[in-house]
Amino acid sequence: MKGQEFVDLLAQHRYDFFAWVPCSLLEGVLSALATRPRLPSLPATREDAAVGCAAGAWLAGGRPAVLMQNSGLGTGLNALASLSLMYRLPCLLVVTWRGSRGEDAPEHLLMGDISPRLLELAGIPHRALSAVSVEEDLAWATRETFAREAPVALLVPPGVLESEHMQSNNRDWDRAGTRRESAIPAGHGRADRPGARAQIDDVASLKARISRYEALTVVIRCLADEPVIHANGYICRESYAVADRPQNFYMLGSMGLAASIGLGVALTRPGRKAVIFDGDGNLLMNLGSLAMAGGLRPKNFVHFVFDNEVYGSTGDQPSLSREVRLDRLAAAAGYPWVRAVTEPGPLEAAAREALDADGPAFVLVKVTPESRAVPRIPYPPTVIRDRFRAALGKA
Ligand SMILES: Cc1ncc(C[n+]2csc(CCOP(=O)(O)OP(=O)(O)O)c2C)c(N)n1
Structure with missing residues (x-):
């Protein structure tokens, strides 16, 4: 055929x-x-x-x-x-x-x-x-x-x-490697790509002055009813403890895939912001997701990375994000809006701006390795699925 x-x-x-x-x-x-x-x-x-x-x-x-x-x-x-x-x-x-x-x-x-x-x-x-x-x-x-x-x-x-x-x-690409026609969904094209407005800070200034729990509290306060796709581990658990919302998709497994899931949501619902709460270990496991978001450029994609420079959920083993600037990777991948923050006031300002910006937007939130004693997500996977889908209007 x-x-x-x-x-x-x-x-x-x-x-x-x-x-x-x-x-x-x-x-x-x-x-x-x-x-x-x-x-x-x-x-x-x-x-x-x-x-x-x-x-x-x-x-x-x-x-x-x-x-x-x-x-x-x-x-x-x-x-x-x-x-x-x-x-x-x-x-x-x-x-x-x-x-x-x-x-x-x-x-x-x-x-x-x-x-x-x-x-x-x-x-x-x-x-x-x-x-x-x-x-x-x-x-x-x-x-x-x-x-x-x-x-x-x-x-x-x-x-x-x-x-x-x-x-x-x-063919999308001809034999000479020239792009003929975009395979990218309508409305997510690259034609009128503005220059990157990334604000890249100096490494030395990126000393975290906020815990992940406090940072989650600040960002959650800025949300309305946006769907939020959470990376697995303590990011899910602390966010659940701050404020459980039906619009929260708690990723229990599939480490590294929060941004990919978020991309599927963002591209399917271009009229609505899709927010990702990622971790440094999670993002490092699937750096290709930066290329997908930066290359496809959904305007409604808002990517927060709570970067504690450790694999906090498995005992604080060091991650490479203490050496590798994830915000610079995002800017290089084509995110037009990138910020790095280390404390509550600038985080709140960056969160509000990111949620309003023409994205994909990327906020690197440097956080301390401190974790709260918080419960596991109590819902079975299909309950997480059904309430999330219902909150997006597709029960
Ligand atoms: C494929 C796979 N490898 C390892 C794990 C174990 N694991 C669960 S959470 C996690 C750490 C996640 O680190 P990060 O994204 O930095 O978030 P943090 O826990 O530091 O907030 C790891 C390694 C897993 N769930 N899946």
């Missing part, structure tokens, strides 16, 4: 959010997607980030699909296990099946052999997409993912989806 025909089928099934990491077997599908600006498609930096973006898209009312190579099943596994499966989030996984016949480049053989068993172990229903039953296979996967409220995979062996080398005029 041609990529264009497959994309038409996806559209018929009302998929409206695509996050992908390319595989040559997806070439035709991805170039066909790039010609359909009404079907936003997002180049994810890793497969787990793609799964995170899809999670955010569904939570915000979208119908997401992730397209990737089976070698990315390993990269995506924690996101599938501790996010999609645990919270029960529907997502169509279109996974190319390199090494499916035991013959391929050496790096594909082991994963090709174990891909179906890996999906079975994780409890992800799957089918091999067959050239003679593509429509039926896609209808099955769509039915299953939304009925089960869980990810479902179509494994795509070589030869089922045609590559469209000959249709280079449909």
Whole structure:
């Protein structure tokens, strides 16, 4: 089947959010997607980030699909296990099946052999997409993912989806590497990118004079009804203790994916601010999320990083953020609005401005390593999911 025909089928099934990491077997599908600006498609930096973006898209009312190579099943596994499966989030996984016949480049053989068993172990229903039953296979996967409220995979062996080398005029990038047409969702383009207004302070001035709990209290005071996606660990727990809100998505697992989930929410709901409460360890685990936010530039994306320079939730082991300036990385990645703050007054001013700014906005909040004795999040994952979705108007 041609990529264009497959994309038409996806559209018929009302998929409206695509996050992908390319595989040559997806070439035709991805170039066909790039010609359909009404079907936003997002180049994810890793497969787990793609799964995170899809999670955010569904939570915000979208119908997401992730397209990737089976070698990315390993990269995506924690996101599938501790996010999609645990919270029960529907997502169509279109996974190319390199090494499916035991013959391929050496790096594909082991994963090709174990891909179906890996999906079975994780409890992800799957089918091999067959050239003679593509429509039926896609209808099955769509039915299953939304009925089960869980990810479902179509494994795509070589030869089922045609590559469209000959249709280079449909490609997002031509062979010379010149961008032809934006795959970025409408309203999130880069065309009129203003110069960065990042205010980068001197390293020496970044001595924290506020605890994470106090900093959370200050920022939460500035919020109205914005959805907030929290990084896992004590950031969730302290924020819950300051003020539990139905608009809070408490990420219990999927370390590193708060910004990816937030990106899915922001791109699906461009008319509403999406706020991320991240940690330094979390952000360092998935620095690609800075490139996704800085590159796609959703104006409504507001990224706070509570940087205590340690992995506070696991016993204060030092993180690299004491050496690496996360605000500089954000500015370099293309966030047009960046601030670094160390104390309550400037934090409140920066929070109010960030929530008002044309983003993506980034606030590095240097905090002390102090933690409060606060309870765990008491809600089961599906309760967190349902009240968050309801608060966004998509129960
Ligand atoms: C993939 C993965 N690796 C390790 C952990 C254990 N873990 C949970 S929270 C956390 C630290 C998070 O650090 P940071 O984002 O800096 O937040 P802090 O706890 O310092 O506020 C770690 C390492 C995990 N949950 N998942």
